[in-house]
Amino acid sequence: xxxxxxxxxxxxxxxxxxxxxxxxxxxxxxxxxxxxxxxxxxxxxxxxxxxxxxxxxxxxxxxxxxxxxxxxxxxxxxxxxxxxxxxxxxxxxxxxxxxxxxxxxxxxxxxxxxxxxxxxxxxxxxxxxxxxxxxxxxxxxxxxxxxxxxxxxxxxxxxxxxxxxxxxxxxxxxxxxxxxxxxxxxxxxxxxxxxxxxxxxxxxxxxxxxxxxxxxxxxxxxxxxxxxxxxxxxxxxxxxxxxxxxxxxxxxxxxxxxxxxxxxxxxxxxxxxxxxxxxxxxxxxxxxxxxxxxxxxxxxxxxxxxxxxxxxxxxxxxxxxxxxxxxxxxxxxxxxxxxxxxxxxxxxxxxxxxxxxxxxxx
Numbered sequence: 001x002x003x004x005x006x007x008x009x010x011x012x013x014x015x016x017x018x019x020x021x022x023x024x025x026x027x028x029x030x031x032x033x034x035x036x037x038x039x040x041x042x043x044x045x046x047x048x049x050x051x052x053x054x055x056x057x058x059x060x061x062x063x064x065x066x067x068x069x070x071x072x073x074x075x076x077x078x079x080x081x082x083x084x085x086x087x088x089x090x091x092x093x094x095x096x097x098x099x100x101x102x103x104x105x106x107x108x109x110x111x112x113x114x115x116x117x118x119x120x121x122x123x124x125x126x127x128x129x130x131x132x133x134x135x136x137x138x139x140x141x142x143x144x145x146x147x148x149x150x151x152x153x154x155x156x157x158x159x160x161x162x163x164x165x166x167x168x169x170x171x172x173x174x175x176x177x178x179x180x181x182x183x184x185x186x187x188x189x190x191x192x193x194x195x196x197x198x199x200x201x202x203x204x205x206x207x208x209x210x211x212x213x214x215x216x217x218x219x220x221x222x223x224x225x226x227x228x229x230x231x232x233x234x235x236x237x238x239x240x241x242x243x244x245x246x247x248x249x250x251x252x253x254x255x256x257x258x259x260x261x262x263x264x265x266x267x268x269x270x271x272x273x274x275x276x277x278x279x280x281x282x283x284x285x286x287x288x289x290x291x292x293x294x295x296x297x298x299x300x301x302x303x304x305x306x307x308x309x310x311x312x313x314x315x316x317x318x319x320x321x322x323x324x325x326x327x328x329x330x331x332x333x334x335x336x337x338x339x340x341x342x343x344x345x346x347x348x349x350x351x352x353x354x355x356x357x358x359x360x361x362x
Contacts, residue, residue, distance in 0.1 A: 008048050015039035016239055026162075032238040033307045034154060040246025041151070047251050052244050060240035061209040062196035063233060064303045066188050067310060068320050069216025070227030076317040077221075080325070083286075090282060090297055091326045095333065097274050098122045098299065101267045110263045111141060119145025120267070121330050122299030141260075146301075147248045149268045153300035154308065156272055161291050161312045177231075184228035191215050191225070205331055209303065213324075238307050245304070271299050288315050296322035 020035030043050060080087050102120030105111050111119065119142045192212045199207025219225040275297045283293035292315040295305055302323050309319045 005050075008043070008050055012036075012039055012043050012048070012050065012243070015043070016242070020239075023158075031158075032235050032311070033242045033304060034158060036239040036242030037151065037154070037246045038242075040243045041249050042246075044247050044249050045251065045254065049250075050243075050247055052240065052247055056240050057244045058196050058200065058208040059192070060237040060244070061206070061303065062192035062199075062212045063189075063229060063237040064241065064306055065195065065209040065212035066192045066216045066227050067229060067234065067237075068302070068306045068324065069213050069220055070229070071306075071310070071316040071320045072217050072220070072324075073317065074221050076321050079317070080321050086282070086285060087322060087325055090278065090322060091329050093278060094122055094275065094297060094299065094326060095329060097271060101271055105263065105267060108263060110260045111138075111145075115141050116145075118142045119264075120271075121146075122149075122271070122326065141253075143248045144253050145264055145268075147245050148264060149271070149299060150245055150301045150304055152265075152268050153272060153298050154304050157291075157295055157298055157300065157305070157308050160294060161308070161314075180228055180230040184226055185230050185233075187225050188216070188227050188229055189233070191219065191227075241303050241307065245301075275299055286318075288318060292319055295319045302327045 016036035016039040018035075019039050020031045023031030023035050040050075098120045099117065102117040105116035105120065110116070115138045195212030195215045196208040199209075199211035202211075204210060216225075216227050220227055276294060278297050279290065279293035282288070282297060283290050286293070291312060295309050295314060296319045298305060300308075305323050306320065309316050
C-alpha cells in the first residue's frame with residue numbers, strides 16, 4: 001500500500017470516527033454503521049477511489065450472521081409457525097410492492113427490465129448485486145439502486161427510532177469498553193470464520209452471511225453455544241459494512257445514474273412510505289411497538305437492519321425472523337422475477353443510456 005492510499009484510509013477512518021461520535025452523541029441509532037457509511041459516500045463522491053478488500057467484508061458479513069443468529073431461538077421459530085399467515089402475508093406484500101416499482105421503472109425506460117427488478121428487490125442488497133451480475137444485469141446500476149435504498153432506509157429507521165425515544169443515549173463508548181466472556185467469544189468467532197469459508201466454498205449467494213447465521217441459529221437453539229461477540233469486533237464489522245455500502249457510490253456509478261436518480265429516489269421513498277404504512281398494520285395486528293414493526297418490514301439490507309435492531313430496544317427476534325424470511329424469499333424468487341422482466345423488456349446487454357434522446361444524438 002502506497003503512502004497516498006494509506007493516507008486516504010486513515011483519513012476515512014478519522015472521518016468515520018468523527019461521524020460516529022456525532023451521531024451517537026445526538027442519540028441517532030446505529031451511528032456505528034451510519035457514520036462510516038456517510039464518510040465513505042463523501043470520500044467516494046470526491047474521487048477517493050477506495051475499495052474495501054473482499055476478505056474484510058466477508059469477515060464482517062460472517063460476524064453479522066452470528067449477530068443475527070444470537071437474536072433467534074426456538075421461541076422465535078415457534079412464533080413464526082403460529083403466526084405464519086402474518087409473516088407470509090407481509091413478505092408477499094413487500095415483494096409485490098417492490099416488484100411493481102421495478103416494473104414501473106422498466107416501463108418508464110429508466111432502467112432495463114432485469115436491472116430494475118434486481119435493484120428493487122428488498123432486504124438482500126449485497127446478494128442482489130452478486131446475483132444480478134451472474135444473471136446478466138448491469139451490476140453497477142443494481143448496486144446504485146440497492147445501496148441508495150439501504151442508505152435511505154437506514155437513515156429513516158434511525159431517525160424514527162430516535163424520534164420515538166428508542167436510542168441508547170450516550171453510553172456507547174462505555175459499552176464498547178465492556179469486556180465480553182472470552183471462551184464464548186472465541187467460539188462464536190470460530191463459527192463465523194468456518195461458516196464464511198464454507199459459504200464461499202459452496203458458492204452460496206451471500207454465503208458468508210447465511211452459513212454462519214444458519215450454524216449459529218442451530219448451535220444457539222440447541223443450547224450448545226450462546227452467540228457472544230465483543231463490542232469492538234461488532235463496531236469494526238459495522239464500520240466495514242458501512243464502508244462497503246458507501247464506497248459503492250463511485251463517481252462512475254453516480255455519473256452513469258445521474259439522470260435516473262430522481263426516479264430511483266422517488267421509487268425508494270415510495271417503498272419506504274409503503275413499508276411505514278404496512279408497519280402500522282403489523283403493529284396493530286401484533287401489538288408490538290412501531291419501531292419494531294417498521295424494522296421488520298423495512299426494505300433495507302438484512303445486515304444493516306440487524307445492526308440497527310441491536311442498537312435500539314426493539315423486539316429483535318420478530319424483526320430478524322421477518323427480515324430473514326423475506327431475505328430467503330428474495331433469494332428464491334429473485335432469479336425468476338428477473339428472467340420474466342428480461343423476457344418482457346428485451347434489451348441489449350450493454351449498460352443502459354440514461355441520457356435523453358437529444359443527448360444520445362449529440
